[in-house]
Amino acid sequence: xxxxxxRTEQRETFEKRFWIKFINSISGYKPAFLVxxxxxxxxxxxxxxxSVFHLGATPPLLGFVVRPHSTxxxxxxxxxxxxxxxxxxxxxxKEIFPQAHQTSARYPxxxxxxxxxxxxxxxKDGFAAPYVEESPIQIGLQxxxxxxxxxxxxxxxxxxxxxxxxxxxAIMPDGYIDLVEAGSLAISGLDSxxxxxxxxxxxxxxPQQATRPIPLQGEASAK
Amino acid sequence: xxxxxxRTEQRETFEKRFWIKFINSISGYKPAFLVxxxxxxxxxxxxxxxSVFHLGATPPLLGFVVRPHSTxxxxxxxxxxxxxxxxxxxxxxKEIFPQAHQTSARYPxxxxxxxxxxxxxxxKDGFAAPYVEESPIQIGLQxxxxxxxxxxxxxxxxxxxxxxxxxxxAIMPDGYIDLVEAGSLAISGLDSxxxxxxxxxxxxxxPQQATRPIPLQGEASAK
Numbered sequence: 001x002x003x004x005x006x007r008t009e010q011r012e013t014f015e016k017r018f019w020i021k022f023i024n025s026i027s028g029y030k031p032a033f034l035v036x037x038x039x040x041x042x043x044x045x046x047x048x049x050x051s052v053f054h055l056g057a058t059p060p061l062l063g064f065v066v067r068p069h070s071t072x073x074x075x076x077x078x079x080x081x082x083x084x085x086x087x088x089x090x091x092x093x094k095e096i097f098p099q100a101h102q103t104s105a106r107y108p109x110x111x112x113x114x115x116x117x118x119x120x121x122x123x124k125d126g127f128a129a130p131y132v133e134e135s136p137i138q139i140g141l142q143x144x145x146x147x148x149x150x151x152x153x154x155x156x157x158x159x160x161x162x163x164x165x166x167x168x169x170a171i172m173p174d175g176y177i178d179l180v181e182a183g184s185l186a187i188s189g190l191d192s193x194x195x196x197x198x199x200x201x202x203x204x205x206x207p208q209q210a211t212r213p214i215p216l217q218g219e220a221s222a223k
Numbered sequence: 224x225x226x227x228x229x230r231t232e233q234r235e236t237f238e239k240r241f242w243i244k245f246i247n248s249i250s251g252y253k254p255a256f257l258v259x260x261x262x263x264x265x266x267x268x269x270x271x272x273x274s275v276f277h278l279g280a281t282p283p284l285l286g287f288v289v290r291p292h293s294t295x296x297x298x299x300x301x302x303x304x305x306x307x308x309x310x311x312x313x314x315x316x317k318e319i320f321p322q323a324h325q326t327s328a329r330y331p332x333x334x335x336x337x338x339x340x341x342x343x344x345x346x347k348d349g350f351a352a353p354y355v356e357e358s359p360i361q362i363g364l365q366x367x368x369x370x371x372x373x374x375x376x377x378x379x380x381x382x383x384x385x386x387x388x389x390x391x392x393a394i395m396p397d398g399y400i401d402l403v404e405a406g407s408l409a410i411s412g413l414d415s416x417x418x419x420x421x422x423x424x425x426x427x428x429x430p431q432q433a434t435r436p437i438p439l440q441g442e443a444s445a446k
Contacts (some may be wrong), residue, residue, distance in 0.1 A: 188402045194419035
């Protein structure tokens, strides 16, 4: 397949918005999340993010990236997280992705994106940050660290998972969560929403043996 | 929807492998990449990773996570990156995902995963690390930093994109890369491979206006 070469050295020859969209999509598929927080007065904030990544299972840590001059919503989220030390991460499904995307609009600080876009703040089990009731997989986290990245003044927010809420039908006997069953979406670039379909689960790889698929509960319906 | 609560406090009640698979999948969909490197003698190494994330567009930075006691392949990759200061990240498509998964087997250090799994090392434009010829989107990076994470001894590898190679048909007029057109896959958990289908691209969100979809080139065939 003939491929075009695009060089960073020549990035000045591209329009700025072209370059931002190009680089934002070259990192591949990203998970679709809403981060839920409250400020010290109890006002709720909700922001869409696509930079969540797995950092480890023991302890269970997730990271996400906050840009220095990104849309104001994630900045408000970060200020709330630094004040309250807790936040929620909520998977986005097909039913709520337009509302989730709408949280990226520049609402004033005193406006709750929950009511502005029509999603429901859910408080439970004594956790101080609001979950998104409509979300299929909800995660409550405690802040561990905000790590500065010197190369571009972004920050990586690291949190430890305290609670997870999801439909038990989505949890396979081996612990794997079937995200197709849960209905979670994937994002690419700044604005593209995708529904993944499973090709296969593959067995733990060994040197002298070709990779083989693992039979999945409900695989016939997922594929 | 009735949801089950899973608490980190009670993680001792789960089998260790159950917990690892559960937490590895709760972070949502991840991009599917092969990292290509060489050691100081020119021996090639190839490893599958699913932790790549976008850190910024200007300069164009990508991060990925290396665990302290993960499969040996990513450790060999990290040693090579620290010695050579360069590496490639290569998108994985439907045609090569079984071979890509197979790179996670514990091959001896002197074995090249390229030949062990049947993928082709491609050198071009003077870049010292090998690309995967069969990959639809190839990225060449210079190492900027290896950032230690104190909470679990993982490390975040930060690199700056130097070169991108892809079919120009996948580049939309606004700079967005159509990953469906490119054929890139998404991973969930440790072993599940997915082919995403586009639901919609949504316009830049504004406070007083409901979110609307952007018409896409080729959307009829993608949807």
